[in-house]
Amino acid sequence: MEFIYSLPLFSIVLSLFSGPLCMILPGKAARYYTAAFEGLLIGADCLVLARCVKAGEAITYTMGEFPAPWGNEIRFGILECLVALCFLVVLLCSVLAGWRFVVHDLDETKINLYYTLVNLLTAALLALVWTNDIFTGYVFLEILTLTSCGILIVREIGRTTLAAVRYMILNLLGSGLFLLGVVLLYDVTGHLLMVSMQEAIGILGDNQASMTVISLAVGILTIGLAIKSGLFPFHFWMPDTYGWATPTSASILSSLVSKAYIFLLIKIYYRVIGLDMLTRLPITKVLFVLGLCGMVFGSVSALRAGNINRMVAFSSAAQIGYIYMGIGIGGLAGYTAAVFHILTHAVTKSLLFLTTPRLAEVSGDTLLFKGLQGSGLRDRNAGLFFTVGSLSMVGIPIFAGFSSKLLFAGAAMEAGSPKKVIPVMLVLAVSSLLNAMYFIRTVIRIYTAGGREGEIRTRSPHRLDYNIPALVLTGANLFLGLFSWVVTDLIQRGLLIFG
Amino acid sequence: MIETLLINYEEAAAIILFGIGFTMLLFHRNLIKKLIGMNIMDTGVFLFLASMGYIEGRKPPIITDGVMDTSAYINPVPAGLVLTGIVVSVSVTAVMLSLTIRLFKRYHTLNLDDIYILSRHAEEDR
DSSP: OOGGGGHHHHHHHHHHHHHHHHHHSOHHHHHHHHHHHHHHHHHHHHHHHHHHHHHTSOEEEEGGGOOTTTSOEEEEOHHHHHHHHHHHHHHHHHHHHTHHHHHHHSOGGGHHHHHHHHHHHHHHHHHHHHBOBHHHHHHHHHHHHHHHHHHHHTSOSHHHHHHHHHHHHHHHHHHHHHHHHHHHHHHHHOOOBHHHHHHHHHHHTTOHHHHHHHHHHHHHHHHHHHHHHTOTTSOTTHHHHHHHSOHHHHHHIIIIIHHHHHHHHHHIIIIIIOHHHHTTSTHHHHHHHHHHHHHHHHHHHHHHOSBHHHHHHHHHHHHHHHHHHHHHHOHHHHHHHHHHHHHHHHHHHHHHHHHHHHHHHTTTSOOBTTTTTTHHHHSHHHHHHHHHHHHHHHTOTTSHHHHHHHHHHHHHHHHOOHHHHHHHHHHHHHHHHHHHHHHHHHHHHHTSSOSSTTTOOOSSTTOHHHHHHHHHHHHHHHHHHHSHHHHHHHHHHHHHTTO | OHHHHHHTHHHHHHHHHHHHHHHHHHHOOBHHHHHHHHHHHHHHHHHHHHHHHOOTTOBOSOOSSSOOOGGGBOOSHHHHHHHHHHHHHHHHHHHHHHHHHHHHHHHSOOBHHHHHHHHHHHSOOO
């Protein structure tokens, strides 16, 4: 086995060790260490991705060299490495750009603990993307839940604690359902490795009683993950959670944590159930309908939101709806669109959540729309970044959001049945219109002169450690928009060898 | 239907426990009782796993009398899963209890609705 194939395992294990290491480092050193370490992980992931693209196949890494039905496995192909790369880049940008806010929001003695949590969260994210064992998936799912709760409560105001409790309760319900689903599947198939499970399910396909249990198990498991990722009607915890966390946390929670759950779901569909078997189960229809509802109701809630962070958070609910709609459409095109939107939303939403606190900063620390008037003129960089994010969410050409919407429409057309095409087109149009209403309204407001003109300056207007990560995210956004074919080609090749 | 449930009474009990725990975690307003519900829910899953892994008349997979035949022993994997699950459940409970303590110190109540109202009064939207 070549050394390069061990890199994913090393990435996960080293992230796990980095957590405790940050505990003994002082705050500033922990931050530098975390940033440097994320950089290393990105490099390692790029190497693995390049190798996978060159080899054109997925690589299964058996831990301890125990063969298939017994050992634990990591499996990485083009798709996994691409998603991991996107996650790591967004993570690094969030850590760098949110630094000043972390110092401001946190107790000085707890800064290193924050980076401990970020490192553990990285390990959980990577493990969820790469694992080939469903129970390992469950364990890292819980680690992800605990660490994401941790990065939420480090900002010690009453609101975050309450938000964290509600977030945890919903997540625990989701975890419980996921565990029950996994246990049921294990009972029917007798395996925990995803590939072995699929073989067993293929044999059981003709048995009516087993199919009932499998259908039930997949339903329970899907609902569990849907609750955790905030699909309508389980999205009501989002505004409090994202709205009150420190910006780095908000960015990580909204753009990475919920996506990791969805990616695990796609992986289970592809690798455990298999797409052929999945069409026989009713659950994807449910996801399709809930996704469509989420797209509309998330946007309606965003339209009525009172402050800018709540608006962006509710917009996340709508975007999660898009992704589930893609899964509901199904087929290669549907899943390609869903994965592409995972990437789009990750780079866009993190940019928005990292920008809003800067706009608030030059407006007397208010997030209310009224106070934000003219903030884009007071902090031109932040205004520009917010505009880029908004335009991408609305779906203006050359930005990533436009490519996503095009892919969703194309996937619906390819699916062919009018029962899918008409609702998708209709809801896409309505949702885009609603998106435009609240995002463009906000952009106009932050560029309207007035408000606290000249009164408050940002604490440090031209900090490179904020501007460079934000520029990277903007660049990623434009890349996904202008060169979407490069990425969709990679995603499609990845999906073909994903199962 | 009833007959199948009676034969598989362990699984039926496990699912009922899961349901009780799930509804408690979802609907109860008292935070401590929510946590108790969560633990009942997890226990339900563990019971389900343990009962599925046990086969009547077989022994735990520890070789003492030289019998190497696998059909003499039960499957050890479910027990391993239960152990992992217990560890996860304990750590989640610990985190939730610490959060509950923090909320109680701040708001002096365990009722989630009251805490919500109090937090709205305490800190108006920025």
